Amino acid sequence: MERKKLWVIYLMLALATSTWGSAFIAGKIAVESFEPTTVAFLRFFGAMILLFPIMWVTEKHRPTPTKKDWVRFALLGLTGIAIYNICFFLASKHAPVIKSSLFIAANPVLIVVLSGLFLKEKLTKRHLIGMAIALCGAAIIISEGHVVNMLRLGFEPIDFVLLGAVISWALYSVLGKVVLQKFSSVVSTTYAVAFGTLFLFPFALAETSWTDVVQATPQTWISIAHMSVFVTVVSFIMYYQGIKIVGAAKASIFINFMPVSAVIMATVFLGESFMLVHAIGAVFVLTGVYIGTTVAKKQKNKRDVEQSGDKNVKTNG
Template sequence: MLACATSSWGSAFIAGNIATQDLDPGTVAFFRFFFATLLLVPLMLWLDKGGRRPKGKEWLMMGFLGLTGIALYNIAFFIATRDAPVVKSSLFIASNPILILLMSALFLNEKIKGRQVIGLILALSGASIIITEGQFSTLISDGFHQVDLVLLIAVICWALYSVVGKVALQTFSSLTCTTYAVGTGTIMLLPFAIVETSYTELQNTSLLSWGAIIHMSIIVSVISFVMYYQGIKMIGAAKASIFINLMPLSAVILAVVILDEAFTFVHFLGAFLVLTGVTIGSRSGSIGNKTTKTPVMADGR
């Protein structure tokens, strides 16, 4: 489930690049989650009927999720898909598990085990090889630019979103968390869409750009966000974070299939390291040991 969710995020790099050719980053982010909200609200009312809803100070937590994982992260992400080199932006995003792992240990008291560290190193190494095509010197020659700060903000926001999301899941279902986070984040994105976009620009937006936004709304946002939250609840934020390394892998595969780019030995080596790292880092323990997991209910909790 986590593999499918994080792999679909790789397609957001391509879809985001397409959509930001016609619309500004904040506007793309708003419409992405506006359409997602239209789907999530009835889905929550149907599948999580009678479930726990935010009250009082709990709205602050939902607002924090919307601010970090929806509003700030996606503005930064779409700026990166438009302005940053693919090598640098992908590597920044792939570094997410490191910060999530540390934040989980610091704020959630999750223990960092040896196999998680090994898996994390292998997966991040594989992602780095895929992104740079083995030419690590390109990172040095490119140097640092202002967009690096934008990418750093994206990494920090997603790490906070993942860790605080684990706390929220102790009270609310994964579907409820996702719906309220997306809803509050969409409201926060509305001012950006109003300032950035005119009615004429919306009229001139191509069908391809709207299709890219719809894809990000349904597949990348609704389906994948719910699965990612459920994955965090089942195995913890630290283990779930390792699967984020599948994102650059899926981006490479999509580039080969859609853009007809070559798949070299370097890509194969990187893919092998990513998959090996995910397998090692996500293992519960030895075959003979039993682990306690939160049961998955039919309504998504």
């Protein structure tokens, strides 16, 4: 039963992070009508309208936040909602897809490090190997097999924006683990989105006019609605629940599904070519996730059996 439950959690994490890949497509469409900060605000304003009723209905007996809790929610909103999404949509508008995908795919590396430093999560050798293989797969996909050439491009100002996205999301994931010790994934996501929307509002107000709103295309509004409902509400809750059960470090491996799904969706919706190198990279990603989760679980089961055997020997003796 326990193994079946874990597979459900892993499937949930894969679905959540794969859905995030669609944000690349939706974001590209939305920034044609609005500035990046406005797109981020509209996305989370729509999500907030949905999240609060969900929280009120499903979490009637939720704990009352203390002042310290409110500070943590505010930090979640600042890092994972405001800063990350400003950086993400700036990259959608100004950075090459290859570079932006590479930086965002590097998220698990920093999350693992921060989880070890601040959460004291134990990192096994196989977990690190799985993460490395998955990251290699993501690099193969986004560079179309030309990893060395990509590394020779050097740094540009937009790269530091992308670095800000990586750092802010890593902090969000690790801090989220702390918050989830007291609050559910629904409550945590709702308050984080509320604070993030509040932080984004003044910037969106300053850079957007009513004319921009009126002239926005139907495709733009559909893209924003998709990011609000599926990329934010549904996927964030699933990802947070995954972190709560398997830990931030292990859950972070699944972020590598994001570039895989982005490539597939670009092929389907934008007519881009799906090449053999993309398939090879996808195999690496899935293999890395398998090694970093299933194999580690098998080892744990083996240790549990051995410990049980030792106890039986001592009892019989």
